[in-house]
Amino acid sequence: MSVPSRLAAFAVLLGLVFGGAVLLGAATDPTDAPVASTGHGDEPGADDAAHGDAAPAVEGDHDRAATDSGAAGHDAHDPAAPAIGGLAVAQNGYALELDRTRFVATGSARLRFRITDERGRAVRDFRVEHEKRLHMIVVRRDTAVFRHVHPTMRADGAWEVDVALPAAGTYRAYADFTTGDGKQTLGADLFVPGDVAPEALPAPRTTDRAVDGRGSTAAGIDVTLDAPPIRAGRVTTLRFAAVRDGQPLDALEPYLGAKGHLVALREGDLGYLHVHPTEGAAHDHGAGADAAPHANETSFAATFPTAGRYRLFLQFKVDGRVRTVDYTVEVGR
DSSP states (O other): OOHHHHEEEEEEEHHHHHHHHHHHHTTOTTTOOOOOOSSSSTOOOOGGGGGGGGGOOOHHHHHHHHTTTSSSOOOTTSSSEEEEEEEESSETTTEEEESSOOOOSSSEEEEEEEEEOOTSSSSSOOOBBBTTTEEEEEETSSSOOOOEOOOEEEEHHHHHHHHOOOOEEEEEEEEEETTTTEEEEEEEEEEEOOOOOOOOOOOOOSSSOOOOSSSSTOOOEEEEEEEOOOOOEEEOOOOOOOEEEEEESSBOOBTTTTOOOOEETTTOOOEEEEEEOOTOOOOEOOEEEEEETTEEEEEEEOOOOOSEEEEEEEEETTTEEEEEEEEEEEEEE
């Protein structure tokens, strides 16, 4: 073979080797990953989360997610994050369906709603909790207005109740109930159009003058909150003592099966905490247990999931009337 022929053959061989290497590199390019689904349902099960088909979150899921990712805020002494409710209108297979959400500022408005299951059927098998099958809490978003009412369920499974919405603003309505699936709290917003001047959150204090359902403080009852420094993720005992004209009350009358009922709401999103009475149990104030409460006292065990400010609304009964006091508490990390 002549020299030119040998050079030509060598060039062809180099071309074949180089072309094969290019083809092999293209086949193994690490950037050539499968293209993600656009979420339009082109493939079975593709991008379910984009369509809202992912498994529904349950109360406290966002707290558990923070724990799983190593986020700070949960105390090692309480591995189970407390449940926050009222942030969703539908959750755990239940939904809160209001017949309307817009109202006018008035002394009383009729609120009608249903609790439905995943098939849209009215739920009827509510369990009695604190002497009622369902508790309805309505709070203006700045917490300046607080209402706790007990709706009546009609034969068709719908609920109705009259509730006072005295001023313009956005209100959060909580349906607090228990079924065979456990404790549930669903929430939805109500709107009262008009000029709104939101009130600043009251500064923390330990004593408040009780008001009755008419907003009167004439009974002269003061209630003092006693609690150790509160830390996120730790169970804290909150003890309340009521006095009239500086003297301890003879007794607190039974209200909803206990000596008081406490609602706790987180500043910002108004997340709703379930707080349980501890009557008959000892109290841990960070320095050991002390004696059972006196007749003018009521106590609750609370676990605040995150640091920040919370609003507490305590209701109790004296002289046959339900009284309300409120507090702002600071929760540390």
